[in-house]
Amino acid sequence: MKPSMLAKLDQLANRLVELDELLMAEGATANMDSYRKMTREHAELGPLVELYKNYQQAQTDIAAAQDMLADPEMRDFAQDEIDAAKARMAELELALQKMLLPKDANDERNIFLEIRAGTGGDESALFAGDLLRMYTRFAERNRWQVEIVSASESDLGGYREVIARLIGHGVYSKLKFESGGHRVQRVPATETQGRIHTSACTVAVMPEADEVEDVHINPADLRIDTYRASGAGGQHINKTDSAVRITHLPSGIVVECQDDRSQHKNKASAMKVLAARIKDVQLREQQSKEAATRKSLIGSGDRSERIRTYNYPQGRMTDHRINLTLYKLDMIMDGELNELTNALSAEHQAEQLAALGD
Secondary structure (H helix, E strand, C coil), rough: CCCCHHHHHHHHHHHHHHHHHHHHHHCCCCCCCHHHHHHHHHHHHHHHHHHHHHHHHHHHHHHHHHHHCCCCCHHHHHHHHHHHHHHHHHHHHHHHHHHHHCCCCCCCCCCEEEECCCCHHHHHHHHHHHHHHHHHHHHHHHHCCCCCCCEEEEECCCCEEEEEEEEEHHHHEEEECCCEEEEEEEECCCCCCCCEEEEEEEEEEEEEEEEEEEEECCCHHHHEEEECCCCCCHHHHHHCCCEEEECCCCCCCEEECCCCCCCCHHHHHHHHHHHHHHHHHHHHHHHHHHHHHCCCCCCCCCCEEEEEEECCCCEEEECCCEEEEECHHHHHHHHCCCHHHHHHHHHHHHHHHHHHHH
C-alpha cells in the first residue's frame, strides 16, 4: 500500500480515538448539533478503521510467520500462513481503497428528471413517454415517490418535454449517469411500410438543490411572467393566470410551470426546478473539467453525447460509454435498470480507483 494511503489511514484511526474521547466526555450532549455530527462521523469511520486494524493484523501475522521459516519443521506451515495473510491483505487493501474514495455529496439527494423530445417528431415524443414510464417503474421498484412537476404533451401522446421529481433514499446515486442523449430504433405505429425509424430524446438528471445553501439566486436577476395555462385542466385552470414562467436573466435559463391551479404553488415548483438547473450547470462545468483528465465520459453530464441506443427489432439496449449490450429490452423498459446502473457505478468506481493509484 502507498505510504500516502497508510498515513491517511493512521490519521483516521487517530481521529476515531479522539471522537471516542469527545463523545464520552462530560457535557458532550450540551450542543446537540455538534454531538450529532460527531456520532455521524464516528459511525462512518468505525467500519473503515476496523478494516485497517485487520490489515495491520495481517501484517503482524506475516512477520510472525517469517520468524518461523528458519525452523525446518514449521517451514511449510509458516509459508501457508504467509500466503494466506498476503491474500487477505490484498483483499483488505482493495476494500480500504474503495472506502477512501471521495463521496459524492449529492448522492442521497432527490432529483429532478427532465426528458425532452429531440429529432424524430411525434415518434420522439412517444419515446419520451416510454422513458418516463421506464424511470417511473424503476422508482416504484425502489419505493421512491414520483411527482410530475411540468409536462408538455404531444398531440399523439407522449411528451415534448416532461419534468418529474423523484423522492427517496439515494435517488441521485442510482440515476446520475442517465444524463445524455437516448436514441431509439423501431417501427413507429404510424409507419405503414414497416420501416425502422430512428429518433432521440435528451435526459437530464439534476440533484435537487437546497436553495438556501446550494444556490444563491438574486431576485433582481429574475423575470417572472404569469399567463393562462393551456391544455387540459378543467374549467377553472384556464380562467386564471395561474401558470408561471421564470427567466433567470444571467444564464438565460427559462422554467415554466402550469400543473397546479395555484399560481403560488406553480411559482414555488418553478423556483425549485430553476435552482436545480443552475446547480446542474455548475456541476456539469466541474465534472467536464474532471472528465477532461479521464478517457471516459461517465459522469461528465454532457447531454449532447449519445449515451444509449434502444433497438426494438433486435430487443437490445446498448450503453455506448461502457460498451454494455443487454438483450432484454422489454424488461429494461419496464424499469429493470439495476444491472445497468450497477455496471455504470462499477465503471465509475474503477476510474476513481485508477485516479487514486495515479
